[in-house]
Amino acid sequence: MKDNNLDKIINELKNELGNTTLVAVSKTKSNDEILKVYHLGIRDFGENYVQELISKMDTLPQDIKWHMIGHLQTNKVKDIVKRNIYLIESVDSIRLVNEINKEAIKNNKIINILIEVNIAGDINKTGCSIEELDNLINYTKELTNINLLGLMAIAPQTEDSNIIRDSFHKMHDLKEQYQLQLLSIGMSNDYKIAITEGSDIVRIGTKIFGARNYNK
Ligand SMILES: *Cc1c(COP(=O)(O)O)cnc(C)c1O
Secondary structure, eight states, rough: OOOHHHHHHHHHHHHHHHTSSSEEEOOOOHHHHHHHHHHHTTTTEEEEEEHHHHHHHHSTTTTTTEOOSSOOGGHHHHHHHTEEEEEEEOOOOOHHHHHHHHHHTTTTTTTEEEEEEOOOOOTTTTBBBBHHHHHHHHHHHHHTTTEEEEEEOOOOOOHHHHHHHHHHHHHHHHHTTTSEEEEEEOOTHHHHHHTTTOOSEEOOOOOHHSSOTTTO
């Protein structure tokens, strides 16, 4: 059965986004829910947890471009590198990027990555600190089997749109400073701000799939 509401949401998003790539964030959502969005023409999907990601990679259509957007442990890297991962957006340490490069060499692949920047500076959030960024970028550029495409960030948790806008603006400055191609900013609650600040990728979950239930 055709879901007219979902159809409407996707169409509205497409109009708002223009050339910005929409990544549908499907964590906790079933294959059936993902396929509904897939059949509306969306091919980029984002996941946070490796086990969930690889089971979806193995069972859903092979032309899906999978984005890893969650915190990635080094011991899980091999599971996604040997599969068809499109972009790892959450690289935040030398240790992690070394592991990805090592597994990429083993599998004779070049892996596309973004570096996640902890723009909010929250201690409980993942991402490379602004202070460490220069070092991590320079290090990553020297690795043979890593293709550094850009930066990713999650806005600070606040209702204050000015703070969100400032943090996105700062991310855009960093992207320009390092002459990178892609900036992944913007989620369900702040993607409109992200678009005006020059987002190349937005990662939208709740607005497309509804609220997540982690206890299912
Ligand atoms: C869950 C998640 C999203 C999507 O968040 P929504 O608010 O549901 O749109 C985007 N980016 C990251 C890194 C996430 O973990």
